[in-house]
Amino acid sequence: MRVRSTRLWGLLLFAALLAPPTAARRDSDRGAAEAILAELGADRRHAKLAAEPIARARDALDRARDARGAADAEHGALLEAVGRQWAEAARDLTRAAAAEQRLHDAEKKTSSAEEQLTRARAVLEDTVLRRARAQAQLDELEPKPAAKPVTGAKP
Amino acid sequence: MRRCWVLATGLGLAACASVPAPRIFSQLDGVSSAPAVAEARKLAPAGVARAEKLRQDARRAHESGRTAAATALAEHSLAAFEHAVVLARLARAESRLALAEHTLKERERELAAVDESQTRAAADAEALELRVRVARDAIARLPSTPAGPDRERARLQAARALASQARLLCAAAGLLGSSDGLAAAVAKVDALDTALRGEPKVTPIDAALQARASCLTELTRSRRAAPASGGELDADGLLAELSRTGTLFPFRDDRGVVVTLRAVFGQGDALAPGASERVELLGRAAKAHPSFPLLIVVHTARGAGSAKQGERLAELLKAAGAPRVKVELAGASQPLVEPGGPDASARNARIEVVFVSSAP
Numbered sequence: 001m002r003v004r005s006t007r008l009w010g011l012l013l014f015a016a017l018l019a020p021p022t023a024a025r026r027d028s029d030r031g032a033a034e035a036i037l038a039e040l041g042a043d044r045r046h047a048k049l050a051a052e053p054i055a056r057a058r059d060a061l062d063r064a065r066d067a068r069g070a071a072d073a074e075h076g077a078l079l080e081a082v083g084r085q086w087a088e089a090a091r092d093l094t095r096a097a098a099a100e101q102r103l104h105d106a107e108k109k110t111s112s113a114e115e116q117l118t119r120a121r122a123v124l125e126d127t128v129l130r131r132a133r134a135q136a137q138l139d140e141l142e143p144k145p146a147a148k149p150v151t152g153a154k155p
Numbered sequence: 156m157r158r159c160w161v162l163a164t165g166l167g168l169a170a171c172a173s174v175p176a177p178r179i180f181s182q183l184d185g186v187s188s189a190p191a192v193a194e195a196r197k198l199a200p201a202g203v204a205r206a207e208k209l210r211q212d213a214r215r216a217h218e219s220g221r222t223a224a225a226t227a228l229a230e231h232s233l234a235a236f237e238h239a240v241v242l243a244r245l246a247r248a249e250s251r252l253a254l255a256e257h258t259l260k261e262r263e264r265e266l267a268a269v270d271e272s273q274t275r276a277a278a279d280a281e282a283l284e285l286r287v288r289v290a291r292d293a294i295a296r297l298p299s300t301p302a303g304p305d306r307e308r309a310r311l312q313a314a315r316a317l318a319s320q321a322r323l324l325c326a327a328a329g330l331l332g333s334s335d336g337l338a339a340a341v342a343k344v345d346a347l348d349t350a351l352r353g354e355p356k357v358t359p360i361d362a363a364l365q366a367r368a369s370c371l372t373e374l375t376r377s378r379r380a381a382p383a384s385g386g387e388l389d390a391d392g393l394l395a396e397l398s399r400t401g402t403l404f405p406f407r408d409d410r411g412v413v414v415t416l417r418a419v420f421g422q423g424d425a426l427a428p429g430a431s432e433r434v435e436l437l438g439r440a441a442k443a444h445p446s447f448p449l450l451i452v453v454h455t456a457r458g459a460g461s462a463k464q465g466e467r468l469a470e471l472l473k474a475a476g477a478p479r480v481k482v483e484l485a486g487a488s489q490p491l492v493e494p495g496g497p498d499a500s501a502r503n504a505r506i507e508v509v510f511v512s513s514a515p
Contacts, residue, residue, distance in 0.1 A: 053237065060230070078227035085234035092241045099248035106255035113262035120269040127276040134283035141290035 029080040030064065033057055036087040046094035053093060057086035176217055179229045183210055186236045195236075195243035202239030206232050278514075289375055292368035301357050310358035311351070317363035318347045319488035323452060324370035326483050327410045327511045330448040331377040340369040371409060381513040390512040393444060400436050411447060411512035416468075417505050424467050434468070437508055438475020447510035448479035454507065456500035459486040465506060472508075 037057060040050060064079035186192060187210065196203045209232035217225035302310065321344045328337055343366045350359050394412050397405040403414045414437060421427040426434065441449050449472060453465040465482040472480055487494065490503045 053234075056234070072223075075223050075227060078224060078231065082227060082231045082234055085231055085238055089234060089238035089241050092238065092245055096241055096245035096248055099245060099252055103248055103252040103255055106252060106259055110255055110259045110262055113259060113266060117262055117266050117269065120266060120273060124269055124273045124276060127273055127280055131276055131280035131283060134280055134287055137287045138283055138290060141287060141294070 029077070029084040030061060033061060033080065033084040033087040036084075036091050040087075040090055040094065043094060046097055049097055050090040050093050053086045053090035057083045057090060060086060177222065177226050177229065179226060179233065180213070180217070183213070183229050183233055183236075186233060191240045191243070192236055195239040197243075198246040199239045199242035202235065202242045206235035206239055209235055285375060289368065289372050292364070292371060299358075299360050307356075307358055310360045311355075314347075314358050314360050314363040315351055315488045317360075317367045318344060318351055319485045321347070321363070321367040321370040323450065323483055323485065323509075324367065324374050324409060326481060327450055327509065328370065328374040328377040330450060330479060330481055330511050331374070331381050331513050334373050334376040334380060336369070336376070337373045340366070340373045343369055374409070378513055389514050390510075393440070393447060393510055393512075397436075397440060402433055403436060410450065410509045412510040414508045414510075415505050416508060417501070419468060419506055420464055426471070434471050435475055438472045438477055441472060441478070441480075441510070442476025444510070445478045446513050448481070449477050450507075450509040450511050451480060451482045452485050452507040452509060453482070454485050454489060454503060454505045455487050456504040457487050457494060460484065468506060468508075 037054060040046070040054060060079050060083035064076045064083060067073075067079060068076035187207070192203060209228055213225050213228035213232055216222075216228055299310070301307070321340075325337060325341050325344060328334060328340075343362075347359060347362055347366050350362070390407060390412055394405055394407055397403045397412065397414060405412050405414045407413070414433075416430070416433060418427050419430045419434070437449075441447065449469075451465045451469050451472075453460065453462050462482050462484040465484065469480040469482050487503065490499070491505075492499050492502050494500075494503060
């Protein structure tokens with residue numbers, strides 16, 4: 001029984017060692033930071049805007065690697081968290097810039113719609129006046145229908 | 156011995172003194188009190204709270220002598236403050252964006268409502284204006300008194316033109332559907348034509364005016380009785396569509412949308428070079444807009460002429476898909492320029508293709 005249990009633990013340990021480290025990495029600060037930086041690397045439009053926080057994130061990750069290389073795991077983990085924070089700041093900076101661009105477009109469209117609305121209201125006012133003029137002319141030209149004779153009250 | 160004692164005391168005091176805080180702490184103090192962070196406290200409070208916590212952790216690490224950890228935590232706090240400022244910027248932009256999009260939708264809705272009111276008001280105004288024109292034409296004028304020979308000649312010409320216009324208006328009314336008074340109006344035009352053929356000494360100009368007014372009234376009545384086109388193109392839309400072809404040059408009159416064709420036929424019944432494209436365009440338009448029946452009017456340079464070319468054109472248009480076509484011969488009663496002048500024949504001889512409008 002004890003032999004079987006030891007074998008089972010051994011198998012589990014072996015499987016854990018063989019399992020790809022991707023999932024764990026993705027959850028770690030370094031993994032998250034690197035994923036964000038890769039995503040930002042593909043975004044050429046905001047490259048200049050987010051250049052500084054990206055550079056800071058990379059610098060922190062480099063120092064974290066050095067710390068881990070020097071067997072300073074605690075300092076390495078702290079610097080990885082710093083790298084992740086800068087990477088998230090860079091990502092949200094590009095999101096803010098994109099939202100501001102959408103805001104600019106929406107404000108431009110609103111301004112154009114307001115101009116159109118002012119013009120359309122002016123045209124409508126003219127048309128309503130035109131209709132009133134035509135109605136007045138018609139009232140003068142067309143004979144009014146004769147008034148119905150007033151009938152007496154029912155007995 | 157005494158010296159050693161002093162040295163030992165000095166070293167002991169130095170060991171007890173606090174280690175100076177790294178420079179990043181003063182930088183962090185500056186950032187945390189910046190106006191941008193003050194604004195971020197309102198718009199991104201969680202981000203600022205996280206940064207403050209990291210700052211406290213950094214202080215504690217420094218106080219417990221873990222300088223490297225304190226520096227890393229301070230650096231993290233600095234990044235968190237910057238992140239909070241960015242989050243505040245994002246929140247501000249998204250809030251303003253939501254407001255701007257709401258305002259835009261409101262404006263677009265208002266614009267659509269104003270456009271709809273404009274369409275209705277314009278249609279009402281046009282209908283009323285047409286009724287005004289009809290009512291004005293119907294007003295009994297002071298009877299015309301006999302005039303000199305030149306004036307009478309001019310009146311005769313005008314009366315013939317009015318009689319011809321009356322007949323075309325009645326024909327257009329008939330294409331839209333017969334109204335109660337149409338037969339009487341046509342009878343009035345027939346009587347007028349008979350009188351005008353007899354070369355009267357006193358031109359019946361008043362009768363000609365009344366005949367035209369009667370036919371215009373019948374056309375208006377037919378239009379009111381005609382079924383709604385169900386969202387189909389109106390006369391202005393058709394005018395715009397035909398104008399876009401660049402070769403038809405349409406215009407509007409009381410009857411509807413008119414396209415004038417000249418030199419349509421060459422030898423015999425064959426279409427002249429270049430005419431087939433225009434005829435094809437007209438046929439396609441008539442097929443696409445069946446609520447506009449076609450009235451073909453043949454105008455000649457001189458004499459009564461014949462409707463043969465008009466009938467041939469009607470056949471071609473029907474073959475191209477026009478559902479309803481009627482031919483009328485106007486002869487030389489409606490010249491565009493004084494007959495006898497240079498190029499008068501070429502200008503006066505023409506065929507009008509009228510897309511009779513069922514809307515006022």
